[in-house]
Amino acid sequence: MTKKYSNDLIYQLLYAVCILIPFLNIYELTFFVWFLTATITVTNRYSFTIVKYIACFSIILLTAFIASFFNAESTYNFFRDIAYLLKPIVGLLVGYQLYKKCQGKFFSTVIYTGIILSIAHLVIVLITFLRFHTISVSLLRAYCGYHSDYEVYILILLMFHKKLHLNWSTKTVNFYILIVALSTFLYLSRTNFIQFIILYLAIKGYFIMNKRALIIMSTSILAVVLGYTAIYQYNPQRGGKGIEAFLYKIKIAPIEPFKTKINKEDWKDFNDNYRSYENIITVRQVAAGGTESILFGKGLGATINLGRQIWTNDGELIQYIPILHNGFATVFLKSGVFGVLFLIIFMILLAKPVKSDLVSVININRLLIGTAIFLIVSNWVFMGLYLKLDNKSILLGFMVCYRELLIKNQLLQKESISDT
Structure with a gap:
């Protein structure tokens, strides 16, 4: 019993470290810890589901590898891209294998890790306030982080803890919700707000089409449109203070990723629509390589010439970039249309529910459907599972294994009953 408890604690600590370490923003360290964890937790059996997910990302990597010749x-650049394109594969394995090694209180470990992350973020916000004696959108984003998808998942899990059979007291859950919700809000991330709405609608079952779901979805879309219209009419200005700066980011959000004409000499136009500029340059430079480049990409180590030098969030001055904000564009650069196709296939497979009458399985299915839908947004603006700060792949691997073992235990119980 003591040995089992000791092993469980080790795996729980490993999970927490793997989730928290990307926020140090040192990708080499993240990859080393993840890869080491995946290596020491190797199991002797994997489901066909997790193999299919990993195969999609493996084909993207293999295509880029062949194209690089x-x-x-x-x-x-070649070896750096191998490490980046391996990230979703390693993350899925880490989450899947850790849950297989330690099944007992592992779900609570997932939530406690998120709470630790939220508390750390709130402490950083407080330190930033004490340092500058003020707080603003620019200070929050520059010193406290840009977003945290993991905390949004934790917020959803806490809000719907009864659906997942987490038997915690209402008082405790509400206290945790307050901490995580406040931390999530203070990222002031448009993507996280979208993620929360999508996951909330997903776990409520509104992405399974029926009359009630259509009404809810229509109402939600109408509310979003009216809210955006109100913000647009308010017309927040660039460089505004306080909440106006955040509202300005919301105002330009529908245009920012899709604009097709950008004046790179106009710093306002360039900065406000930088993601679109990256996409335009990527398509133009890959297409210049001919049909083979369009179909199979320019391979590992490929970079895009921005035509001017820019400062990155890490304080580097660069002109040739290997990794873009857009996950679809990055995969297109490395492995072409063929790679993008398998990235889309992965999201379709992720959204495919597993049949079961277990409430927990149904809700995990819904979370995975919501995740697949959110990954469309996440890949478009933040690299999806490829982002060096991202840890969703670990959580996905965990949920897949959790769902499989719930179904397995149900089958064993039915067999036991039938035998008696």
């Missing part, structure tokens, strides 16, 4: 790139 037809495009000369630096050795450093």
